[in-house]
Amino acid sequence: MEFGLSQEQEFLRDSLTRFLADNAGLPRARRFADGGERRAQDLWEGLVGLGVPGLVIPEAHGGVGLATLDAATAAQALGSAIAPVPFIGTSVLAPRALINAGSADQQSEWLPRIAAGETIVGVALSEAASGAREGAKVTAIAGKLSGKTLFVFDFEADAYLVADDRRRLYLVDGKAKGLTRRDLETIDATRRVGELVLDGVQAQLLPGSEDGEVLADILDVGRVLLAADTLGAAQNMLDQAVAYSLTRQQFNRPIGSFQAVKHMCAEMAAGLEPCQSLVWYAAHAVDSIPSEARVTACHAKAHVAEVGKFVAKTSTEVHGGMGFTDLVGLHYWFKRIGLNRQLLGSPERLREEAARVQDLIE
């Protein structure tokens, strides 16, 4: 019995954290946000070197063949470092969809390139996960896709995994005829999000995705990984708040010696500690405990989003006026947590789904 990370997983976490400490963090996120790069190529190449894009891809296809728990560990590290790189869509959801629903040809066409970091795949799942806005819908007619899909993430991509209105999954080349891409500028400047407009676009159906189950499964996984990203970001905000409170002096004392400030930090820690266990378990469940996977994924995403929101606000308050400025840069974490909260289902929507999964709704 061992609940939590194995030695190998701790090693993965530590080496990724070290790499990101040297190469990501606030200065890199700021440069990405202000500099107009489409991709943080240096950072991406470093992650390729560490095997991150192929983390869950089988070794036979050039990946590392690890589990969702490993991917969650990576997502947590990336969230903590507000790393301006694609990950959840291209490195986990698209490969998982290909592994579970792709033909043998599709797998050997796509997986090695994804694992090598040569092909980045954005994911267009918003309508299936969060509900469809007016006019947002993708329909397939004779194998070609038309319509519009919003809030595609890992958006700066070479190809896209797109869900149609019957919950089937397709791969679309980013340069395909009839495909128009538009950036959507969210609060979070560390990741690219956008919309795709499709007009009779040639697409590859993943043949095993017909019954909608593969889509449902990658939504579970995506939700767990977004929870992990938020957890990493929120944990970092707590660490920053504690560190700041020990150096900032007012009334001839570090503000961290005032109970009002200490209690804010204690409340953040008390909220976050159980989130770690929830994320670990939910990540394990999507691979190994099918009967609990969906409800746990919903709870993980919803609960961590709530705690993350509280931490984002409270950490900013501990920093006082400086927390509100761009100088300290805390807002990059605040906003990353804010975007994660809405992607692939907001807390209310996820709790509703948790109730439905348990047959609590007639």
Place this chain on the structure above:
Amino acid sequence: MDLTYGAEYERFRNEVRDFIATHRNDAPDGQGMRSAKTRAWQKMLIERGYTARTIPKEYGGYGGDADILKSRIIAEEFAAAQVPGGLGGQGISMLVPTLLEMGTEEQKREFVGPTLRGETIWCQGYSEPGAGSDLASLRTRAELDGDEWVVNGQKIWTSTAQHADWIFCLVRTEPNAPKHQGISFLLFSMKTPGIEVRPLKTMTGDATFNEVFFTDVRVPKGQIVGRRGEGWLVANSILRHERGMLGDPNAMLTRLNALTELMKTETLDGRRLIDNPVYRDRLMKIQGEVTAMRLNDLRLLSAKLNNKNADLAGMIVKLKGTELRHDLESLGIDVLGEIGALYYGKQGDSPYLKDHGMYQYHYMFYLGLIIGGGTSQIQKNIISERGLGMPKEPKFSKEA
């Protein structure tokens, strides 16, 4: 991640299950702590190693090796079968571990066995009207007079004092020493002359606590655990045991399931309560939090087994567990609306009352537990100071 306990443990689980299935009719069911049935059940559980498992045989325990998973399995199976798993109370859960750690050989032989068998029931004399969160400022004093301590003062929040045979009590024996170094840990019989117990009625309507007054209570000199002035160390070793017990997330699951069942069956305007999306959202929110706390508990178990550090995960249990339980009971009241305001009556229960008024009772009782055993605010001090390394509040000097 390995959530299996392994074949040896699953065999052990089956043994426990078989035992419960065979003997469940021997289990006491509300007969009280002193009934013959309760004592016989306790005796059988000790003989089988299902309680007092790691306590040495010569002191009246089972004498088994410390095995965290077996202890866990025993707790899980008795809870699942809703069969009482051996006696608890402050004597067994707090005093016994302390005596085993800090007591003399003579004290272990005299007190541990009868306590385990349910023959000696204890109460805890710690808090005083002037010493709550700042427990070390306690003023009940004991002065040596020949071969006896003479105890004078008052304790409060003393649960089960009205039933207890003995008390373990913190008293000030060195009035001139710094406050933490002037305290001693005494044991004495509640039948000693000079002790008066007054019930303390709480907001729940019950008198689960008492005030205890001591007037020239004479205690033999040797009934001290640890040395003079070391009582604070002795007490802290017990408080660690207590904090772990409050806010148990597994007990919360039983209440959550009962609440879910209530919301699925109870109707208002012909609609099930759970069909109200606002109520349902609150239920799901609590379910998510209970899930997180149960998994936090699993992490603590695993950390103990594998010698990993999860100190912070442990420090938050009392704070989060009691607050969450209070919220859970609050939802039970709110979904019932006006019926939620009913309470068990002096003239018998109203026909509309649900679950014997337990939602209101627990809602109030858990507010008590948010305060008792170290208030939420004290917990936050502990989390921030010991967990996050933040500085203590500077002390005011007495002259200021």
